[in-house]
Amino acid sequence: MDETLQGVGVSHGVAIGPVRHMGTAALEPPEERIPVERAPQEQAWARQALEAVAADLRARGNLAGGEAQAVLEAQALMALDPELGADVRRRIAVGSTAARAVHDAVASFRAVLAAAGDYLAGRVADLDDVRDRTVARLLGVPMPGVPDSDEPYVLVAHDLAPADTALLDRTLVLGFVTEEGGPTSHSAILARAMGVPAVVALPGATSLEEDVVVAVDGSTGEVVVAPSPELRAELRRAAEERRSALASASGPGRTSDGHRVPLLANIGGPADVAAALRAGAEGVGLFRTEFLFMEDSERAPSEDRQVEAYREVLEAFPEGRVVVRVLDAGADKPLGFLTPADEPNPALGVRGLRTLLDHPEVLRTQLRALGRAAEGLPVHLEVMAPMVADRVDARAFAEACRSVGLRAACGAMVEVPAAALRARAVLQEVEFLSLGTNDLAQYAFAADRQVGAVARLQDPWQPALLDLVAAAAGAARETGQGCGVCGEAAADPALACVLVGLGVTSLSMGPAAIPYVRSALARHTLAQCGRAAAAARAADTAEEARAAAHQVLSGE
Ligand code: PEP
Ligand code: MG
Numbered sequence: 001m002d003e004t005l006q007g008v009g010v011s012h013g014v015a016i017g018p019v020r021h022m023g024t025a026a027l028e029p030p031e032e033r034i035p036v037e038r039a040p041q042e043q044a045w046a047r048q049a050l051e052a053v054a055a056d057l058r059a060r061g062n063l064a065g066g067e068a069q070a071v072l073e074a075q076a077l078m079a080l081d082p083e084l085g086a087d088v089r090r091r092i093a094v095g096s097t098a099a100r101a102v103h104d105a106v107a108s109f110r111a112v113l114a115a116a117g118d119y120l121a122g123r124v125a126d127l128d129d130v131r132d133r134t135v136a137r138l139l140g141v142p143m144p145g146v147p148d149s150d151e152p153y154v155l156v157a158h159d160l161a162p163a164d165t166a167l168l169d170r171t172l173v174l175g176f177v178t179e180e181g182g183p184t185s186h187s188a189i190l191a192r193a194m195g196v197p198a199v200v201a202l203p204g205a206t207s208l209e210e211d212v213v214v215a216v217d218g219s220t221g222e223v224v225v226a227p228s229p230e231l232r233a234e235l236r237r238a239a240e241e242r243r244s245a246l247a248s249a250s251g252p253g254r255t256s257d258g259h260r261v262p263l264l265a266n267i268g269g270p271a272d273v274a275a276a277l278r279a280g281a282e283g284v285g286l287f288r289t290e291f292l293f294m295e296d297s298e299r300a301p302s303e304d305r306q307v308e309a310y311r312e313v314l315e316a317f318p319e320g321r322v323v324v325r326v327l328d329a330g331a332d333k334p335l336g337f338l339t340p341a342d343e344p345n346p347a348l349g350v351r352g353l354r355t356l357l358d359h360p361e362v363l364r365t366q367l368r369a370l371g372r373a374a375e376g377l378p379v380h381l382e383v384m385a386p387m388v389a390d391r392v393d394a395r396a397f398a399e400a401c402r403s404v405g406l407r408a409a410c411g412a413m414v415e416v417p418a419a420a421l422r423a424r425a426v427l428q429e430v431e432f433l434s435l436g437t438n439d440l441a442q443y444a445f446a447a448d449r450q451v452g453a454v455a456r457l458q459d460p461w462q463p464a465l466l467d468l469v470a471a472a473a474g475a476a477r478e479t480g481q482g483c484g485v486c487g488e489a490a491a492d493p494a495l496a497c498v499l500v501g502l503g504v505t506s507l508s509m510g511p512a513a514i515p516y517v518r519s520a521l522a523r524h525t526l527a528q529c530g531r532a533a534a535a536a537r538a539a540d541t542a543e544e545a546r547a548a549a550h551q552v553l554s555g556e
Contacts, residue, residue, distance in 0.1 A: 002224045002225065002231060003224070004222055005204065005223045005225065006202075007203075007205070007221045008183060008201045008455055009199055009219050009222075010198050011188060011191035011218045012512065013218050014216065015154055015175025016215045016236065017153050017175070018153050018154065018214075019153065019154055020156065021147065022145070022156065022158070023141075023142035023144040023145055028103065029135055029138075030100070032097060034095055043088075043098070045138060046092060047085065049098065049137045050080065050085065050134055053076075053079045053130060053133045054076040057073075057075050057076040057130075061073050071126070078127055079134065081109075083109075087105040088101045089101075091104055098138050099138040099139050110127055129144070142210070150172075154175045155177070157176070157206070158179050158206055160176070160181075174196060175191070175197040175199075176191045176198040176199070177200075177202055178198075178201070178202065179205040180451065180452040181201060181455075182449055182452060182458035183455065184439075184441065184449045184458055184460075185200060185450050187200055189266075189488065192266075192513060193266065193275075193510050194275075197219075202221075214227075215231065217235065249518055251280070253518055254521060255500065255526045256521075256523060259526040262283065262507075263280070263282055263508075263509075264283045264323070264484070265279065265514065266285060266288070266509055266511075267284055267511075268287075269291050269309060269313070272511065279514040279515060280518070283321035283380075284320075284322040284508070285506060285507070288328070289324060289325060289326065289327055289328075290328055290329065290335075293335055294335070300338075303365050306365070306370075310373035310374075311377075314377050317379055319380070321380045322380065322381055323382040323411070323434065324383050324384070326366050326383060326384070326386070327362065327366060328351070328386035328387070329355045330349065330350060330352060331347040331351045332449065347443075352386035353386055353387050353388055356385070356400075357396055363400050364404055367383065370406065371408070374407075380409075381409075382408055383408050383410055384410070384430075384432070385411075386413045386415065387416060387439070388419050389419055390419065390422060390425070391422070391425040391426055391429055393412070393419075394428075394429035410430050410431055412434075414472045415439035416439070416440070416443055420440065421471055423471060424479065431481060431482075432482040432483065432484070433484070434483075434508075435483065435489075435504070437465060437488065438458075439487070440469075441458050441460060441465050444462075444464055444465055445458070445465075460492065461545045461546045463536065463545050467537060470537065473505075476503070484506035485506075486508040488510075491509035491516075492513075493517050493519070494550055496520060496521065497520055497532055498532050500526065500529045500533075501528075501532050528555075532548075532553050535548035535549055535551070535552050536549040
């Protein structure tokens with residue numbers, strides 16, 4: 001009998017493949033002593049392991065290219081450092097095992113680096129990674145970080161942070177399964193951006209055996225362990241039929257009675273543009289610029305590097321709309337050189353726009369780079385700030401845009417309930433709103449978006465969240481300004497209809513969801529969307545809201 005586990009499906013489609021676990025940091029090797037005659041053998045193992053780690057880091061650098069390559073090359077040099085090698089040999093000569101000697105030698109190097117001022121202290125994490133990789137190799141346990149595999153696999157992890165996944169090989173990852181995380185966690189967002197199926201909040205995910213084949217259904221949230229060949233074939237056939245039916249629909253987003261709702265893509269950088277174009281995105285509704293800022297762990301990318309990355313995206317949508325979010329650092333997207341390390345509650349601390357107002361030079365450089373990137377292009381560039389809480393925040397951002405002479409519409413993300421409730425005041429300062437429903441749910445329900453145990457409260461069908469959407473969209477309608485949704489709520493086809501019924505003017509989502517949402521809108525009138533929205537808001541729970549809206553939309 002196949003065993004079926006139930007999690008939360010967050011990215012459509014079916015993936016079938018062997019499990020590979022995201023390696024966790026290597027354990028501390030035991031303090032056992034070795035007889036002196038074993039020393040030469042252990043010394044050879046240590047040298048081979050350090051050399052293999054360096055070669056592997058270089059190979060990954062070649063694959064990644066750009067600034068990531070420089071970082072990985074520097075790390076490879078650490079592994080080959082002659083002083084480190086000599087210290088390891090000395091420790092083995094007096095009785096350490098190879099793994100313990102590497103561990104302890106790195107610890108003493110680490111202390112020197114950590115005390116050597118900001119720049120070198122920032123390299124400590126890279127050195128730790130060299131240690132973990134070498135120790136893992138010597139102990140024969142999985143490498144920390146993304147698995148090494150030549151064949152496609154289903155990535156299983158406790159949860160995934162953006163930094164974990166920067167180097168993921170998109171041709172190898174068939175799908176994701178995580179133990180933690182909710183529908184708006186980064187694992188979910190990343191899966192949708194990559195267009196691979198994903199299930200999150202799956203109890204026991206990390207206990208799945210390495211190499212066992214699983215079938216991941218990203219729509220139902222089911223994960224079948226060791227499915228029979230018949231079931232595999234059946235699941236593949238059903239997923240394929242659905243995909244080809246959707247792929248045949250195209251064109252701009254509109255309801256069946258012709259009400260236009262631009263369908264835009266959420267992207268993390270130039271690498272996501274191709275998928276957005278394939279899905280027929282009418283532009284970009286959320287360009288998350290954090291990934292660019294993660295290329296170097298010590299400093300922001302230069303203005304020229306930013307111009308290059310932004311221009312690549314802007315050129316892909318001639319005459320289209322591209323909404324760029326300025327850097328959203330902090331909380332679930334920490335950046336070492338900007339995010340305070342000692343906040344008791346990072347999600348409630350200095351993050352998003354607050355970070356940028358504390359570092360005005362970072363904001364101004366980014367805005368200048370955006371202006372330069374758009375020069376001479378017919379694209380409609382828009383910029384927006386994350387985590388705007390009130391009119392004061394909105395004004396500060398608008399002033400920053402004006403101060404660099406940026407010729408672009410300037411907007412505010414509504415992610416804090418206060419901004420939704422007072423949207424009219426925020427709209428006095430900026431030209432448009434974009435609802436970030438992921439954070440809006442987190443803050444409305446006091447439910448951390450990274451914690452699987454509170455996924456229920458992160459459900460975007462929660463009627464209170466819909467009330468906040470209605471408040472912001474209503475204010476924008478009165479003033480005649482745009483109010484889009486760029487949170488993950490827009491990627492649920494039925495909920496997308498409800499959002500349109502609440503007055504939302506555009507929808508932005510991971511490219512893979514666009515065909516599903518396009519098809520749902522095309523099957524319903526604006527009035528039906530309005531009725532579905534009213535029915536959902538009249539409910540008391542997310543389940544009831546979902547059921548009530550589905551009933552209206554299915555015409556029952
Ligand atoms: C959101 O919070 O809804 C959003 C779109 O931003 P992010 O998921 O990047 O925080
Ligand atoms: Mg957000």
